[in-house]
Amino acid sequence: MEDVRIEAIEAILVDLPTIRAHQLAMAVMQQQTLVIVRLRCSDGIEGLGEATTIGGLSYGEESPEGIKLAIDTYLAPALAGQDATNVRAALARLDKVACGNRFAKSALETALLDAQGKRLDVPVATLLSGAVRTRLPVLWTLASGDTARDIDEAEALLQARRHNTFKLKVGRRDVAADVAHVSRIKQALGDRARVTVDVNQAWDEAEAAGAIARLEAAGVDLVEQPIARTNLAGMARLAARFVVPIMADEAVCTPEDALDIARLGAADVLALKIAKSGGILAMGRTAAVGDAAGMALYGGTMLEGSIGSIASAHGFAALPRLSWGTELFGPLLLKDDIVAAPPAYSDFSLELPAGPGLGLALDEEKLTFYRRT
Numbered sequence: 001m002e003d004v005r006i007e008a009i010e011a012i013l014v015d016l017p018t019i020r021a022h023q024l025a026m027a028v029m030q031q032q033t034l035v036i037v038r039l040r041c042s043d044g045i046e047g048l049g050e051a052t053t054i055g056g057l058s059y060g061e062e063s064p065e066g067i068k069l070a071i072d073t074y075l076a077p078a079l080a081g082q083d084a085t086n087v088r089a090a091l092a093r094l095d096k097v098a099c100g101n102r103f104a105k106s107a108l109e110t111a112l113l114d115a116q117g118k119r120l121d122v123p124v125a126t127l128l129s130g131a132v133r134t135r136l137p138v139l140w141t142l143a144s145g146d147t148a149r150d151i152d153e154a155e156a157l158l159q160a161r162r163h164n165t166f167k168l169k170v171g172r173r174d175v176a177a178d179v180a181h182v183s184r185i186k187q188a189l190g191d192r193a194r195v196t197v198d199v200n201q202a203w204d205e206a207e208a209a210g211a212i213a214r215l216e217a218a219g220v221d222l223v224e225q226p227i228a229r230t231n232l233a234g235m236a237r238l239a240a241r242f243v244v245p246i247m248a249d250e251a252v253c254t255p256e257d258a259l260d261i262a263r264l265g266a267a268d269v270l271a272l273k274i275a276k277s278g279g280i281l282a283m284g285r286t287a288a289v290g291d292a293a294g295m296a297l298y299g300g301t302m303l304e305g306s307i308g309s310i311a312s313a314h315g316f317a318a319l320p321r322l323s324w325g326t327e328l329f330g331p332l333l334l335k336d337d338i339v340a341a342p343p344a345y346s347d348f349s350l351e352l353p354a355g356p357g358l359g360l361a362l363d364e365e366k367l368t369f370y371r372r373t
Contacts, residue, residue, distance in 0.1 A: 004084045004119070008040040009076035009108070011068040013372040016305065017335045020144060032334060033064040034305045035104075036367070037071065039111035041084040047115030048358060050308035051107035051275055059302075060250075060276070062103040070104045079108065085119070087112045091279065102253065102278035103302075109279035110311040110358070117357035124311070124358055128280065128318035135349040136299065136313055137325030139165035139196070140332070145172070147181050151188045158193060164348045165194040167224075167327065171202025175211050183218035196222040201250055203227055205234040209241065216244040222269065222324070225249040235266035245269050247324075249300060253277060255285045262293030269324055271300040272316070275308070280315035287319050299326030306331045306339045309350075310358050313343075317352050326350070338366045 014034045033056075037049035057063045062070075078097040082090055090112055094105050117124045125131040140163035142150040150168070157163045168185065170178035186195045197220055203211060208226040215223060222245045227234050229251035239246040248267035252258055253276045261267050270290040277283035287297055299316035301309065309328045316326055328350050331343050340361045344351040353359025 002043065005042045006039060006079050006082050006084045006090075007042050009071065009079060009111075010038045011071040011076070011107075012036045012038070012367070013064055013068055014305075014338060014367065014370045015372055016338070016370055018333050019335055032303055032305065032330075033372075034308070034338075035064050035067045035071070035107060036307065036338070037107045037111045039084075039108070039115060041115055043084075043119065045084075045115045045118050047111035047113070047118070048307050048360065048362065049107035049109070049111030049114065050304055050311065051103040052302055052304050052308060053103065054303055062101065067101075067104045067107070070098065070101050071108065074098050075101070075104055075108060084112065085116060087116060088281070091281070102282075103275045106275045106277070106279040107308075109281065110274075110307070113280065113311075114357040121356045123352070123354065123356060124280070124314040125317045125352065128284070128315065131314075131317040131352060132320060133317050133322070134352045135347075136316055136322075136328065136352065137165070137348060138329055138345065138350045139163055139167050139194075139325065139327045140329050141167045141169060141198075141327070142185065143169040147184050150185055154185065154189055154193065158189075161347055162345055163329075164192070165196065165325065167196045167198050169198050169200070171199045175203065175207050179211050179214045179218075182215060182220060186219050194221040196220065196224060198224040198249070199226045201225055201228050205231065205237070208234075208238055212238060212242050212244065216242055220244060222247055224271065225251065232260060232264050232266040235261075236264040239265055239268055245296070247271055247298060252286065252290075254282070255289045258286050258289035258293070258295075262289065262295065267295060269296045269298050271298045273300040273302055274312050274315055275302045275304070280311065283315055284319070291321055296323040297321060298324035299328060301327045301330050303330045303333060305334060306337055306343055307358065307360060310343055310353060310360055313350055313352050314358065336366065336370070338363055338370060
């Protein structure tokens, strides 16, 4: 193969409206801001990447604006002129330049993998040794906060065969009100759908113990990150106390985090996200630790758009086991898209694109319209 170098990297802020207000414990989202990465190589191939966060800085330490700044100021200059075909060497170089900044690094890794897949005319999943599955189960988050509206929304999605697992975001209201809200929805849906709860660390351990007991009695299928990510001992006590599975999300980013959780028995399920791991390859390492420890795996989202969601899908498709499916519904939450052909959802799942690289192409007019100036 000819010597191929990285010639240019552009990070673009894109603001896309959502179909409705999306309520979480830490924020209410009315739009989603994406950082789109365009990585151009000396052989004329362009790779695409994406990073985003939930509610700006409310979820973690990186924001879209900060991600763009990190790429423009530190990471892109470090990759200029480097071998575009050696993804691991490029990532090692980024780790020397910047400590942390995993969301920004994930977007660049995605762009490198997309370019390499296009260069070799194979999907990204093939670069990861192959897809175990070509369709990924996808849940939907019911986050309007209105019980009747959430039930109606779930019923319509079940009827359309788009989703049969529903996550409920709680933590903004009184615990008793949240438990009643979830219980009524689970009662309405019964055995026709799974219902999970995401607390986003909003409860203390005492609140969590009482709430989980009532949620378990109501038939809820899983409870995600009920208490602070730093309180692994408390997570372990809750996991040992209840039959309903406890999932770690904010508490797990790295393989070392997964190892700590496994040692303490602090979760039954691990939520994997390529952004918080620092990319698809690092996510695979975290997944391997969790899998070896006997924890079930779940493909999470940062509410990415199509590029980030499909990048995640390629990574999750290559995992040997993925017991809890995924929540790669981010593109469905957006009113519009910046790719020419949006991801395909049907039969309660997301179809993995078959084309080279990510299998996506930008819609240049939409990108121009929605990019921040």
